[in-house]
Ligand code: 4AD
């Protein structure tokens with residue numbers, strides 16, 4: 495009924511002629527009384543538009559209803575288009591009818607409530623209606639669309655991997671156990687192993703799905719549940735997969751500038767420049783010496799800590815790769831560099847400006863014996879990787895892949911102070927509600 499009632503919306507109305515009669519539905523985002531007029535900021539799917547309730551155009555009972563209706567009530571309105579330079583978007587709608595579809599209680603998000611840190615996330619089910627979180631989520635939706643588009647245009651097959659799994663991809667320390675009838679299962683950390691199985695059927699695959707990490711670290715860049723965009727390509731080398739990462743990031747960021755420039759400007763204050771490939775590539779060893787010059791010493795073979803990651807990332811203005819990580823700093827499945835076996839054919843793509851790691855990837859071990867040996871070398875149990883190993887007995891070609899964190903990418907692109915702003919209902923060690 496209400497969908498039929500509507501013959502315009504906040505975007506369409508801005509293109510209408512003076513005097514046009516329009517009907518809209520939406521929510522009262524804000525309301526203020528100015529002399530004999532009540533100004534309403536109406537929110538719908540497309541954005542915001544200003545409504546004006548005037549005593550001389552509405553019946554008295556309707557004017558009184560506007561006055562007493564709380565913000566965030568769902569409403570239907572009818573009115574006349576009035577072009578006015580002073581109105582946001584150059585148009586206001588002078589109301590001739592006002593209907594409350596569903597009234598709201600007094601809105602709990604007040605300026606004084608905002609002072610407690612985290613409050614907005616305690617009431618995320620309500621606060622997600624705010625203009626900033628709304629803009630961020632619209633950009634997020636477009637970012638995911640662009641990622642998916644890139645892969646589909648380039649002939650990848652979109653696959654789905656299970657969430658219940660039995661063995662770790664990225665180390666046992668961050669596995670979330672779940673009771674699975676009379677057995678123990680875990681929540682997936684990465685779809686990588688399933689993608690590796692799938693490439694022998696489809697050559698090029700990708701996934702877009704949540705990954706889970708039981709990381710106690712309470713940082714600005716860790717979630718316990720994050721969205722993972724992963725791709726795996728048969729016959730591809732480490733170099734080939736870095737090229738895919740560069741192209742993917744350039745494609746997606748270019749589409750964002752094209753499709754949601756106003757939202758980006760609203761969140762960041764300006765537009766970013768899509769990073770054109772190729773990106774700079776530095777080896778792990780070079781990264782260590784850059785860090786050494788900044789007074790941060792990392793023992794060769796160790797992974798970067800949070801501070802080192804931030805510092806190295808600050809040295810760049812465009813995304814860059816750190817390549818050839820030591821065997822000891824990477825998971826077992828990475829292929830050792832045949833020219834220098836103490837390092838792997840692996841890389842992380844880093845965001846500049848201190849935001850740090852966006853992706854991890856590289857070439858995988860595709861020979862059975864090599865993988866078996868490395869599993870033992872890492873002190874792992876080959877029985878736990880039975881099917882993953884078995885793949886290597888049936889025509890597994892050389893192959894490479896990577897995983898990208900959606901929220902990390904958004905945090906960098908939009909300069910968000912905390913990763914929780916990049917997801918609708920964040921999950922962190924201390925947040926499981928709402
Ligand atoms: O570096 P990670 O752990 O690599 C993998 O999982 C590989 N198996 C991916 C692959 O090759 N298919 O995770 C990949 C990316 C990270 O670079 C980061 O952007 C994101 O996932 N990520 C997280 N994002 C938010 N919160 C966390 N706790 C994250 N852990 C990883």
Ligand code: MG
Pocket residue numbers: 842851853854
């Ligand atoms: Mg990583």
